[in-house]
Amino acid sequence: MATLDGIEPLRDQLTAVIRERIASGEYPRGSKLPTARELADEFGISARTVTDALAVLRESGELIGVRGRGVFVRPTD
Amino acid sequence: MATLDGIEPLRDQLTAVIRERIASGEYPRGSKLPTARELADEFGISARTVTDALAVLRESGELIGVRGRGVFVRPTD
Amino acid sequence: MATLDGIEPLRDQLTAVIRERIASGEYPRGSKLPTARELADEFGISARTVTDALAVLRESGELIGVRGRGVFVRPTD
Amino acid sequence: MATLDGIEPLRDQLTAVIRERIASGEYPRGSKLPTARELADEFGISARTVTDALAVLRESGELIGVRGRGVFVRPTD
DNA sequence: GTGGTCTAGACCACT
DNA sequence: GTGGTCTAGACCACC
Numbered sequence A, B, C, D: 001m002a003t004l005d006g007i008e009p010l011r012d013q014l015t016a017v018i019r020e021r022i023a024s025g026e027y028p029r030g031s032k033l034p035t036a037r038e039l040a041d042e043f044g045i046s047a048r049t050v051t052d053a054l055a056v057l058r059e060s061g062e063l064i065g066v067r068g069r070g071v072f073v074r075p076t077d
Numbered sequence E: 001g002t003g004g005t006c007t008a009g010a011c012c013a014c015t
Numbered sequence F: 001g002t003g004g005t006c007t008a009g010a011c012c013a014c015c
Helices: A010-024 A036-043 A047-059 B010-024 B036-043 B047-059 C010-024 C036-043 C047-059 D010-024 D036-043 D047-059
Strands: A063-066 A070-073 B063-066 B070-073 C063-066 C070-073 D063-066 D070-073
Touching: A010 A036, A010 A047, A036 A047, A047 A063, A047 B047, B010 B036, B010 B047, B036 B047, B047 B063, C010 C036, C010 C047, C036 C047, C047 C063, D010 D036, D010 D047, D036 D047, D047 D063
Parallel strands: none
Antiparallel strands: A063 A070, B063 B070, C063 C070, D063 D070
């Protein structure tokens, strides 16, 4: 299981991890992210904290959330 | 008691109210906001939702939170 | 496990069952209903159908949904 | 109400009381302690003093604090 | 006492 | 079943 063990807030650590995965191509442009629950399981944190992190990236336009469908990496730069 | 009764999320409604109060001078530049708990009581919502709204305004630089002291309106434009 | 085996739509059967439980005092005025998931399990139906039934009773004012807290029987006649 | 009336600092008296309760099994291995607020009320001391005492026992590994959940007695010797 | 973070677990909209 | 919102109530850092 991936772990977040820094001193920073879990939300901010997760935000950084997702940004890295987008940059590295692990989460390609336009692709669908794992569900919030899957990310919560992967990192051993609550779904609420995951959605808080996703909210930051939605706010900044890096991710796009679609109710009932999923969360997607913004296709265009 | 002030009420938030729109269809928008409570967090976003509160964000808008605080922005209005800053613009109107009710919360002057550099002044300290009521505590999160006071705002929660005023609007009849949970402190968590208040801090979510404040987080948006911190993220955008409109407010500055200082642990143990309070939340302040950013002094300068 | 309770069962709904009539010819009517499951949603309407469940609506009727909940109304009976309110009338009988099994769900007293002002009390909190079981969660949607618990009701789904009790009757062996999908959570979606439960929320549909609850929506009917919210619409009619018989139930009151409170975000983050639960669904409650309307306290007063 | 329990009282701490020794000459030692309240924090150290409380630390000792908690150690005794762990040793006696009143706070079993792996169990959740009362909240800091409850302990403060029980002993008639400030929440700050309680968190200071808990910090000592976290530091020594006797207790484990879990954000959003509570403080727990370390399960294993 | 204040702000900030986090959890667990609700409801609800939408697919 | 997914995302999004909200509650209640923890711990913790700081003043």
